[in-house]
Amino acid sequence: MRPFDPRLLRYARSSRGLLIALGLLSLVQAGLAIALAALLALSVTAVFEEGDDLAQLSPVVVALLAVVVLRPITLNLQESWSTKASARVKAELSGHVMAQVARLGPGWLVSARRSRLVVLLSSGLDALDEYFARYLPQLVASIVVPIVVIVALALADPLSALIVAVTLPLIPLFMVLVGWRTQVEQQRQWAALQTLGGHFLDVLRGLVTLKIFGRAEGQAVAIGEVSERYRRRTMRVLRISFLSSFTLELLATLSVAIVAVEVGLRLVDGGLTLRTALFVLVLAPEAYLPLRQVGVHYHASQAGLSAADEAFSILETPAPRPPEDTSDLGLTTVTFDDVTVLHDGRVEPSLATTFDITPGQTVALLGPSGGGKSTALDCLLGIEVPTTGEVRAGTCVVPASWRHQIAWMPQRPGFVRGTIADNVRIVAPAASDDEVELALRQSGADFVDELPAGIDTALGEGGAGLSVGQRQRVALARVFVRRTPMAVLDEPTAGLDGATERAVVSAIRTLRGDRTVVVVAHRPALAAEADQTVVIRPPRARGGHRE
Template sequence: MSDPDTGRRAKRTPPVDPRLLRYASASRGFFVAVAAIAVGQTAVIVAFSWLLTSAIVGAVNGMPVADLAPTLGLLALVVGLRAVLLWAREGVAARAAARVEAQLRDNLVTAVGELGPEWLGRHNSAQLAVTAGRGLSALEAYFGRYLPQLVQTIIATPVILLVMWWQDWISGLIVLVTLPLIPIFMVLIGLATRSVQQRQWRTLHHLAARFADTVQGLSTLKVFGRQHRAAASISSVTERYRGETMKVLRVSFLSGFALEFLASISVAIVAVSIGFRLLDGSIALMVGLFVLLLAPEAYLPVRQVGVQFHAAAEGVAATDDVFAVLDAARRRAAEPGVDGPGSRRAPALGTSVVGALGESTGSGSDATLTPDQSTGSGPETTLTPGQSTGSGRRGGVLTLEGVQVRRGDRLLSPVDLVARPGDVVLVEGPSGSGKSSALAALRGAATFEGRATYGHRDLRALAPSDWLAWAGQRPGLVSGRVRDNVALGDDSLEPAVVARALALACADDLDPDLELGVQGAGLSGGQAQRVAVARAFARHLAGRAPVIALDEPSSALDAATETRLWASVRALADAGAAVVLVSHRVSARDIADTVVRLEPAGVPA
């Protein structure tokens, strides 16, 4: 995933990225546990070599079986202990991988939320999905194989080398001289592996993005007869991904062969040296055999680190992408006016945003909305004071003063408006004047200059989800029931609120339990639009959003349905909502308290 905000691949990361300890606290305990197991495994390796040497030398010297029995018993115990430690390491690694994967995925989702819609709009959601899905799943190999082997190498190799030097300094010197050759080749091979792995990972991102875009625009492609060209393009990217994967495998096999060859040559040198000295009697059989058994164990951890690096390369590439997002969120939190992660949610937990930010000013009543249950039509919508639906809460005042949305290298026309509880503020103007961009600024999806506040708090320091209910020109529906699309994952939303929202949005003819396909397939354009409007209404009725922003909510509706919808919007405003309405329909003026007219403009930044 290309991230212009970070330049994350400008330098190589160390074998263990320190950001892993920062962003995944579960990894700290993992390293402690794996280090303790590695110490035990090292002790078992030395003990196994010593006991096996003792048994062999004893047998060569004609020691009775009864005298060898204790040594053989201890040898069997050590073998069993080595298997238990290996099992423990696998179990610890698997559990740590699962915890870290979940932790990083949660942090990634939180970071994307803190970065906001504007940042998300500059990045491909399919690529983020691949990173959060398959990429983080690849951490199992990273934690289960690479990191435990790396810790084992750091602990076992120096200890085994010291034991060999203590027993036979000549063999220790040979290992000390030849051992660095393996890391040198590992670095060279690792550079090549990392390069091809990153190309493979980027190609996978490209494939995911291309496939998602093609599926989303498939109906348009079919209308223009271009679906075959899109399929050919996907096939081309898939073939490129296959080629990159084969390159990764080719480099992995070649590097494995190179490391095995170097280790074998090095052990052979130690064996030849011991063999000659055994012939001239300058070294005892006990010492020579013990050192010879330890020699492969000195090279094995280093060799395995190189092998396991290839298995973990995809996970490493994925963590780079995750850390890039988390770093961007960390930098955003350090910006002036943002106190830290989560600070955009100004009210304390359990405190209503209306109570924390609101002020009892502006028009409107404390009444709540009760649509007629039989028809849900606008004219029959009435206000019944005293009902506790939450929609009657009084919100703060939304104020925009000289707000100019930035689009590339230009600034759009300045927007000035004030929306109080009970107001319907209509924003109108020709195409390209910045109507939708103004709403994008409200929901944090566009940068802007000027002053924008809600309840005397800067919008840049507030989470839009705490005060705004929004319905855009694209319905943004997902597969599932109609009621699930209205609730949008809010399990606490009561069925009665969902039904009321559908009625207000003139979608009461839809069965809330109707199953929809991908992107809301199964509904007409007008029906999908009304469900999206109902989603915004439901959020307001539940008391979670005092301000409602609607972007061309009647563009796909007939005149009669549009009239009913305007009546519902007016009723919601009269019940206490502050409504910002973008529409090119003249009929919208009938319900507006204020009309804000925008004209196209482009001011160089």
Template sequence: MRGPVDPRLLRVASASRAFLLASAGITVIQTAILVGFAWLLTRALVGAIDGEPVARLWPFVGLALLLVLARGALAALAERVSARGAAQASRQLRSALVDAVGRLGPGWLARRNAASIALTAGHGLEALDAYFGRYLPQLVATVITMPVVVVAIFAADPVSGLIVLVTLPLIPLFMVLIGLATRSVQRRQFDTLTQLAARFADTVGGLGTLKVFGREWRAAASIGDVTRRYARETMSVLRVSFLSGFALEFLASISVAIVAVTIGLRLLDGGLDLTIGLFVLLLAPEAYLPLRQVGVQFHAAAEGAAATDDIFEVLDAAREAPVRDSVVRGVSEGVLLAAQGLEIRRGPHLIGPIDLAVSAGRIVLLEGPSGAGKSSVLAALLGFVEYRGTVETSAASARDAIAWSGQRPGLVEGSVLENIALGAVRPDEELAAQCLRDAQASRIPLDRALGPGGAGLSGGQAQRVAVARALYRLRSTAACVLVLDEPSSALDAEIEAALWRTLRAVAEDGAGVLLVSHRTSARAIADEIVRMPPARVEAAA
């Protein structure tokens, strides 16, 4: 966290500014109630000590009770406002993070550990709820309440006000010193948790290979070591938190005690009126309470704040990334998607240039040896990787024009229907069933439940469900080009031949088809074959 408030979070989560203003308004009323309650209670107690009639004291007691009820209602309202504001701010930040990852694309994701990004987007953003919902409102309350209470004390008794002014800076001084330690241990804890998530995900993903080579116990031991280190880091965070709480409570108690002792001595020698002394004694703890609460909420929000650097690393990378999707109006009649002079850098290798055009009713086959960059060309068309050249489309963007199925099925946990109609608000079961039939997967029921990554289907079945998903998008959206990357690599010859017939039918219905395949049988259905040129080595600019 950069200072007491990270301005980057407030800029991205604009909802935070609105609810902080609402919190400030509530705090102003609460502060007025606090001072009024202290004065009414003082007046009632002093009157009772002086022997005033009960009838004269009841109005003060009644008003004090009303203020207590009002303060309780305002506290509940403040909690509600803070909770809703925190939820809105976190939602905005999560949306910005998801949009940034989407703009950076699979090429960027492939160079990073997916588990650590998922942890940042999930647990890290959830931990920021305490930052938005508790820490920031408390900081606002401190800025408003503390000066008002100090001024009220100073106006009533300058001596007590001076003591408060002298002792009050000790609390933020210790907060800064302890806060530096808190930020350090919290950062280590979050880094260790990120490492644990990444290690666990990698181990689960490669568990089959580890068991074949008899290395699963070593992987388990490694996870155990990281888990124990995370436990130690967590205990360090707790120790610092308890130390912080003790230090703040101790300083506040000592400061209030000094005020109380001076008031008591002056009451004994008659140098101070009881009404003033009692009023100041009631307000003195409230002068220190906001700062103590800031320290408490700082520790509660520290875990979320530790994730902000990771969050803004992604946001900054997306901001600096160039726009990869070029929309050129006025493409040739009948052309749905075209690329001219398309070049993609992949490490030291430069893929391309590639010229291709996918027209309505035609199947274009993109050919080349393994590693030539065919999938990279598709990624460029989808806007997932940086490229040179132009991409032309008749739609709003190339991504809007394309219904795509990649080499990996990319299925998610849920039913087959949910996977086929991925993202649809109201899935069309009849259309999904038709797409399954056209993808040669009619025997797979729509209500079959799949595990993470499509667990529960064979490789060929998962591939056909992915093709059905692309067909569903083509038929249910404005997409006009079906792009398939090795759709038959896990299929036998008979099912492959049936799939090729489906692609021909799709083209005859007016769509364009861009196909990447190593199978020689794909040549028989292609209207045009585009051969990938050899990749060449070019020094990075």
């Protein structure tokens, strides 16, 4: 991966100023390193060759103390600026990503993406702290400091400057070569490492199954063996990847040793003063230091960059732009015209169907599981775009404005921590208490009246505090509270017992009075309410479900 992603500058404005600030700070730090080397060389020479005592040396010592105090101040500034910039960049990126996710909609937000997104937005982006606070300053310094140091060395002793100037570029060169080789090895081992790495968790999760088959105890040995195999494979990769820091360290220390010996030999010849020699010796390692630090923080920084990369790839996903239209769903017939949906990576389409939804009618979608009933609803809502065929009203293909005319109850309604009223208002923030109460009554959620706090009863995570059936009715109230011309319900009675199911069915009967209702039914009581039933079968099994 690259050391710096230019997209950071584009998406996170906060990072722009930081680079310039860090560059200037590196200049100051390089200057301080030069001053330190010059002052140390000066003082040692003065005492050793000219026999100065402490009193005569005191101005130099004071100057040294000043340098010694200034160095940590610049370090702290660097850390503080970088961390602040990192915090801003994270806030910017997460804001952009969330806005983009809201644009891309639930069709994009499938479950696999969702869990990654949660990680990215909560802890994933925090990995950028390491990148900004530790890696980036060193990266900037590794460009600025060596140049300044080499210039200073050249002014004092051109030959030593030449040695540093020649060896320094070898470090990135070798690191690239080794890094490239490591990547090949890592890719070769990647799949194996992934599986071995996940083995422990896999076994823990399957513990009940292992116990059922009397294999639980035996797995302890297997865990040991797999860990052992994981270790051996990882070590094979590490032997190569550690070579990159090996070359770095070798070149850095060896170059300093070469400079020291070369300077020493010229001193014997009298071609160099002691002061220059000491100056060169103290300063030379400073040229290599930032590069060594870059190496140290490289791996930690990659986590941050890959988090940023994930954010960028979300930001670069083109959002669908459905056409605009003002058709009123209360008056327009919606037609599914030979609609098929083929999901990524599947050979068989998930849906293939043709039917009409007439305004004011109640349509029940029936059919075996996996037949595409929910996919059909997704097409109607604009969550999915048909692969072939189209969903249209008259001549217009599903416009963005439609979905706001549809009240939808998904198979798995979402809940937030808050009151029952808050949970109804998810889809109608402006609804008054009376409206919320009415909607709850219409949805058959009579139990709310019996609660001491009524609609202000607080719910826990995921609607905790309510039974499945109660949650279902609160979710149904969301359909009532939105006075839309069409209501779409996805298996509203799934998992409910008889009494609750009857309550929900009678609520749906209320609903059909003044709206078009599309309902996915897999129970009889629901299907019986329909004016029209549409059977949706899995496309490949047309004409019979079983093999």
